[in-house]
Amino acid sequence: MRTKQHPVSHLFEVSLYFQQIVFVGVIVLCLFSIISPPIALLSGVVLVNVFGNPFLAFNHKAITFLLQFSVVGLGFGMNASSAISAGKEGFLLTVFSIFSTLVFGTLLGKWLKTEKKTSHLISCGTAICGGSAIAAIAPVIKSNENQTSVALGVIFILNAIALFAFPLIGHQLDLSQKEFGLWCAISIHDTSSVVGAANKYGAEALQIATTVKLAMALWIIPISIFTAVVFKNKNSKIRIPYFIGLFILAMLLNTYIPATAIVAPHIVGIAKIGLTITLFLIGATLNLNTLKSVGVKPLLQGVFLWIFIAGLGLVSILYLG
Incomplete structure (x- = not known):
């Protein structure tokens, strides 16, 4: 005999x-490509707060895979040659910004009395x-899990703002493609938002921003070693961002193998679509619970640190570059 389904259970299934x-x-x-990357991000934020995210369990893995796939495709x-030139020009600024952000972040965390590990994660994410x-x-x-999720929440909230704010500020200040590419690579936290903002600004800005940001990502290795020493965790496993090697390989193929020109535009197009979906999925993590769980002190640390590095980066590019 067939069991009658409970109305509440049936309603839940329909809702899901x-x-x-x-x-x-x-x-x-x-x-x-009906919606742009910024609109995709905004759509994710709206949907998760109105309808919820039915695929939340798979979100993190999907974001990681799609972001790495998209970055390699953009290569x-x-x-x-242009990428090497951009990397050289941005090297000193990169080193200065990373270490000044980590030092200022540590001081801010102590001043605001942010939990030590959360503070360090926010500082590293910003730097x-x-x-x-x-x-x-x-x-x-x-x-x-709570310390990690709070730090991620701060970074994702500020990334969402940056994707809309930076191109507007760049146009208001009449920044060149080169200046904007360097600025957003230094000042915007996540690679996805850096690429999204730079792509909106122009092709040259996209190339400079992507190259400089990925060069910054390599600093994960020395900073991880330094962190293990400071926190006295000698047996910690350090993650190496191997996908950056694939990005370099894609760039070399595009530069020195003429036959690549046949498929390269199509791969880049697919990569940009992947990036748009990535931003949508990131937006779909920013629900009200995420905002509430972040707390005032970590959010203030993230905002102050962001203003610091964005202002310092802009002054360095405009007046010292």
Whole structure:
């Protein structure tokens, strides 16, 4: 005999089914480039707060894979010589910004009395490459789930703001493609938002920003070693961002193998779609619970640290570059 389904249970199933349809529908819009990266991010924020995220369990893995895939794909649209030139020009600024951010972040954390491990994760995320740096540093300092999620929440909130604010500020200040590319690579936390903002500004800005940001990501290794010493965790496993090697390989193929020109534009197009979906998924993590769980002190530390590095980077590029 067939058991009669409870009305509440049936309603929950219908609700979940509707959530899945809406969620997949936005991803389809991203696939056909109907919505831009900033709108995709905003759509994720709106959907998760109105309907919820039916695929939350898979979100983190999907973001990680799609971001790495997209970055490698963007390498097929870049020239190695130009990238090396951009990397050289941004090297000293990169080193200065990373260490000044870590020092100022440590002082801010002590002043605001932010929990030590959370403070360090926010500082590393701001200094190097956002969520990727936090994911790499978290096991080194053996942070718990709450400490890691708070730091990620701060970074993702500020990334969402940066994606909209930086291109507007860049145009208001009449920054060149080169200046904007350097500035957003130094000042925006996550690679996804750096690429999204730079892509909106122009092709040259995109190449400079992506190259400089990925060069910054390599600092995960020495900073992880330094962190292990400071936190006295000798047995910590250090994560190496191997996908950066694939990005360099894609760039070399595009520069020195003429046959690559046949498929390169299509790969770049797919990579940009992947980036748009990534930003949508990041937006879909920013629900009200995330905002509430962050807390005032960590958020203040993130904001002050962000203003510090964005202001310092801008002054350095405009007056010392």
